[in-house]
Amino acid sequence: MNAPLRFHPRTSDTSYAELVQGAVVDPSLYTDPKIFEVEMDKIFYKTWVWVAHESELRNPGDFKTAQIGRQPVIVVRDRNGKVNVLENRCRHRGATVCEKHKGNATGFTCPYHSWSYGLDGKLRGLPYPEGYEDVIEKADLPLQSLRVGIYGGMIFASFNADIEPLEDFLGNARHWIDLFMKQGAGFPIKTQGEHKFSFKGNWKIQLENTTDGYHFPVVHKTFLQSVDAETSEMLSFMTDDQSITRSLGNGHSVMVMVPEHVDLDADDGSEQLQERFSHISAELSKDMPPEQVRRIVRSLHGAGFNLNLFPNVAMSMSFFRVLHPVSVTETQIRHIALGMDGGPEIANRERMRIHEHFQGPFGFGSPDDAEAWERVQTGAYAGRNVPILVNRGLNREWQDDNGDKVSHSTDETGMREAYAMWKKMMEQ
Amino acid sequence: MNNTDSLQGFSEPLAKAIAFIWQEAELLDKKDYARWSALWSEDGHYVVPIDPDATDFAAQLNYAYDDARMRKLRIERLTSGFAMSAADASATVRTVSRFVPVHLSADLVEVNSAQILVGYKRQAHTMFVANLTHRIRFGAEGPKLEQKVVRLINSTDALNALGFLL
Numbered sequence: 349m350n351a352p353l354r355f356h357p358r359t360s361d362t363s364y365a366e367l368v369q370g371a372v373v374d375p376s377l378y379t380d381p382k383i384f385e386v387e388m389d390k391i392f393y394k395t396w397v398w399v400a401h402e403s404e405l406r407n408p409g410d411f412k413t414a415q416i417g418r419q420p421v422i423v424v425r426d427r428n429g430k431v432n433v434l435e436n437r438c439r440h441r442g443a444t445v446c447e448k449h450k451g452n453a454t455g456f457t458c459p460y461h462s463w464s465y466g467l468d469g470k471l472r473g474l475p476y477p478e479g480y481e482d483v484i485e486k487a488d489l490p491l492q493s494l495r496v497g498i499y500g501g502m503i504f505a506s507f508n509a510d511i512e513p514l515e516d517f518l519g520n521a522r523h524w525i526d527l528f529m530k531q532g533a534g535f536p537i538k539t540q541g542e543h544k545f546s547f548k549g550n551w552k553i554q555l556e557n558t559t560d561g562y563h564f565p566v567v568h569k570t571f572l573q574s575v576d577a578e579t580s581e582m583l584s585f586m587t588d589d590q591s592i593t594r595s596l597g598n599g600h601s602v603m604v605m606v607p608e609h610v611d612l613d614a615d616d617g618s619e620q621l622q623e624r625f626s627h628i629s630a631e632l633s634k635d636m637p638p639e640q641v642r643r644i645v646r647s648l649h650g651a652g653f654n655l656n657l658f659p660n661v662a663m664s665m666s667f668f669r670v671l672h673p674v675s676v677t678e679t680q681i682r683h684i685a686l687g688m689d690g691g692p693e694i695a696n697r698e699r700m701r702i703h704e705h706f707q708g709p710f711g712f713g714s715p716d717d718a719e720a721w722e723r724v725q726t727g728a729y730a731g732r733n734v735p736i737l738v739n740r741g742l743n744r745e746w747q748d749d750n751g752d753k754v755s756h757s758t759d760e761t762g763m764r765e766a767y768a769m770w771k772k773m774m775e776q
Numbered sequence: 777m778n779n780t781d782s783l784q785g786f787s788e789p790l791a792k793a794i795a796f797i798w799q800e801a802e803l804l805d806k807k808d809y810a811r812w813s814a815l816w817s818e819d820g821h822y823v824v825p826i827d828p829d830a831t832d833f834a835a836q837l838n839y840a841y842d843d844a845r846m847r848k849l850r851i852e853r854l855t856s857g858f859a860m861s862a863a864d865a866s867a868t869v870r871t872v873s874r875f876v877p878v879h880l881s882a883d884l885v886e887v888n889s890a891q892i893l894v895g896y897k898r899q900a901h902t903m904f905v906a907n908l909t910h911r912i913r914f915g916a917e918g919p920k921l922e923q924k925v926v927r928l929i930n931s932t933d934a935l936n937a938l939g940f941l942l
Contacts, residue, residue: 449932541826541837544934570859574849680934685837693835700837705846709935710824710839712853715861718937722898 365775368767371739371760375728377770378550378736384676391659391773392417396497396504396517398661398670399423399433403501403538403689404450409467412450415672416505421494422446422456423503426467431498433505434469434491445491456491465491500525501537502661520596520752524655528663530612531647534640535688539668540700542684543708547718549725551659551673552770554681557717558656558664559593559603559762561585562740567720571712574705578622582606582649591757593741594748599658599769601762605665609652612643621645631694644695648702650686656762658769667703677725683707683714738763790877793885793912796919800910801872801891804941807865809851812941817913817920818844824926824942839931854939865939866895872908879911884922886911891926893942902936905929 358376364383367374377383399414400423411424413436420436422445436444438458445456445465455472457464463474469491474480494505497514499522504514515522529537547554557563565572565586572580583605585591590607604610608619621629625645632641650666662669668684685703687696706713728736741759748754755761786794796815803812816822824839833841842850854862870893879886886909893904911923926942928935 543826543837543839544932545937546934547937567860570853570856570862573856573858574853682934697834701841704838704841708839709937712850712859715937715939716859719861719864719939726898 363775365771368771369735371742371764372735372737373767375731375734375736377552378725378728379676381676384550384673386774387673387770388417390776391770392673393419393507394511394773394776395508395659396506396511396514397659398502398657398668399505400431400503401501401537401539401668401684402431402498402503403536405431405503407452409452409454410450411446411448411453411467413446413448416494416507417673419507420444421505422491423505424453424467430468431496431503432468433494433496433503434465435494437491438463439471439489439491440474469493500529502663517598518600518657519598520750521598521600521602521655521657524596524602524653525663527611528651528653528655531650531666531686532688533612533644533647533691535691537686538689540685540687540696541703542682543703543711543714544680544682545709545714545718546674546678546680547721548678549721550676550728551671551679552766553721553724554669554671554679555656555659555766556738556760556763557721558654558662558669559601559757560760561591561593561603561605561757562760563717563720564605567716568713570716571706574712576622576624578620578624579649585757589756592754593757593759593761595753595761595765597751597765599766600656601765602653602655603757603762604653605757606649606652609646609649612647612651615642615646619646625698628694628698632692636692644688644692648695648698656766658766666699667707681714738767787877787880789880789882789885789914790875790887792914792919793877793887793910794875796912797872797875797887797889797908797910800921801870805868805870807854807940809855809941813847813851815919815921816844816847817922820844820920820922820924822847822921822924822941824928824931826931828927828931833925839928839935850941854941859939861937861939863939864897866897866902868893868895868940870894878909883914884911885914891942895936895940904935904938904942906942 397416400412404412405425408425408427411422414421422434422436424432438445440463443458443460445458455466464472466472471486471489497504499514585605591604593603595601629641629645655663660671670682672680687699708714738760741755745753745755753761822842823833827836830836853859870891872889872891874890876888889908891906891908895902907927909925913920913922
């Protein structure tokens with residue numbers, strides 16, 4: 349390894365971007381409240397941030413509330429079917445106009461003085477308007493709208509009016525989003541519930557984890573012991589050289605754990621379906637052709653990869669992982685379960701049972717992740733001038749023709765991609 | 777009240793159920809999962825739902841929806857020593873009270889109650905507050921749990937990860 353880098357003492361001339369130096373990172377990125385504040389402005393309020401999936405907003409009036417950084421927003425489908433993302437803040441004195449997680453509404457009314465807004469954010473009415481004659485124009489005071497971009501059903505929003513088109517931002521990740529959605533096995537993807545949990549640690553600790561294949565057999569030993577041999581074998585990618593991590597630009601990356609499930613449409617017939625799903629195969633076979641049964645059962649574990657989209661969402665095998673930075677030392681995470689919209693109930697229920705097994709605060713996997721991450725947060729306060737290492741696999745990383753950097757799935761290529769984007773955005 | 781007290785106005789089935797629930801609570805605080813496992817009937821379900829109004833648990837996503845197989849796997853995980861969230865789990869103390877019977881007969885009792893659980897770990901106390909429903913069958917082998925539903929009052933918001941059982 350190179351000589352240790354010196355991040356300290358920091359001076360007023362030290363830029364935040366200097367705290368990421370190639371494959372080593374200063375631990376103050378996890379602990380410094382000032383850095384967190386700058387991240388809100390330079391990252392979360394500047395780029396595309398995931399807020400919803402289209403299946404959560406099927407009908408006009410359907411809404412959900414979300415957070416972008418510290419700012420509360422409402423994601424709502426209006427009468428014309430358009431998805432709007434609105435600041436959840438009355439234009440009068442700033443109260444939130446909606447406190448529900450989700451629902452259906454004809455509009456939003458502030459509880460404080462009853463200013464009421466349409467699904468498109470327009471200010472429709474306010475009581476006792478004579479006090480405002482020649483003072484305000486209602487047309488000037490809608491709920492503020494964010495830029496909205498949708499790709500593959502994934503809804504992103506941005507406070508940055510000048511942001512590049514979503515498709516450009518996603519770039520090489522779009523191909524992997526398309527592959528991910530194939531787990532619908534011919535049906536559209538829908539969300540079917542979510543686990544929310546929080547841990548006492550910085551958001552980037554979770555961001556790193558999505559393409560961290562190195563931790564899996566260590567942290568998730570008891571999960572692997574609790575599943576059938578076939579699932580355990582499916583997830584034994586540590587020495588599989590087909591199991592790779594790939595940087596995709598703009599901070600995005602993908603880690604392939606199950607190479608044969610990258611493209612679920614590709615099936616050479618050699619894969620034995622898992623015995624644990626035989627009752628599902630039997631039930632589906634009553635009214636489906638064998639190829640469709642096989643297609644659905646092969647997709648029950650989701651796609652064979654974790655796609656990490658900078659800065660806040662991952663499409664992770666069979667679920668979406670959404671992170672929400674609460675403070676420099678606290679992060680909330682949602683694990684959103686997915687199913688086949690209009691697909692067979694027995695298979696969608698099995699997908700929920702698989703989700704419960706690993707995910708969430710009571711799962712066999714997530715609590716151990718959270719424990720490791722809290723240890724990172726605690727440990728990061730020790731060690732000024734002792735950098736966080738994300739250099740695993742530098743010795744075997746190579747560059748693909750399209751510019752993606754590629755290495756083994758246990759390597760830290762994805763983390764380096766995320767920190768390169770962090771550095772770029774923090775420099776601007 | 778404890779196992780040996782007089783019934784103090786409670787009907788006998790309810791008093792037996794309360795004694796059973798307190799015994800269960802103590803086993804969980806002691807993390808004596810082997811003995812806790814023995815309280816269950818083979819077809820019993822341990823459920824921690826997300827949706828506060830859920831009744832058809834199999835049709836919805838839950839935090840936990842454990843049949844006998846999943847309970848066994850969960851206990852193996854919690855006691856293996858290799859799950860770091862369990863190996864370093866919070867110490868817990870729980871109080872269960874506000875018992876209201878839903879169904880009372882000599883062989884089956886269903887009872888609602890309130891649980892205030894405080895976990896302690898790394899200098900921090902964390903509360904887990906829930907409405908419980910126990911369904912207990914009194915048979916030849918003694919009382920057995922047929923269903924326990926733990927409805928956390930903050931189930932639709934972010935929870936702390938757990939290395940113990942509610």
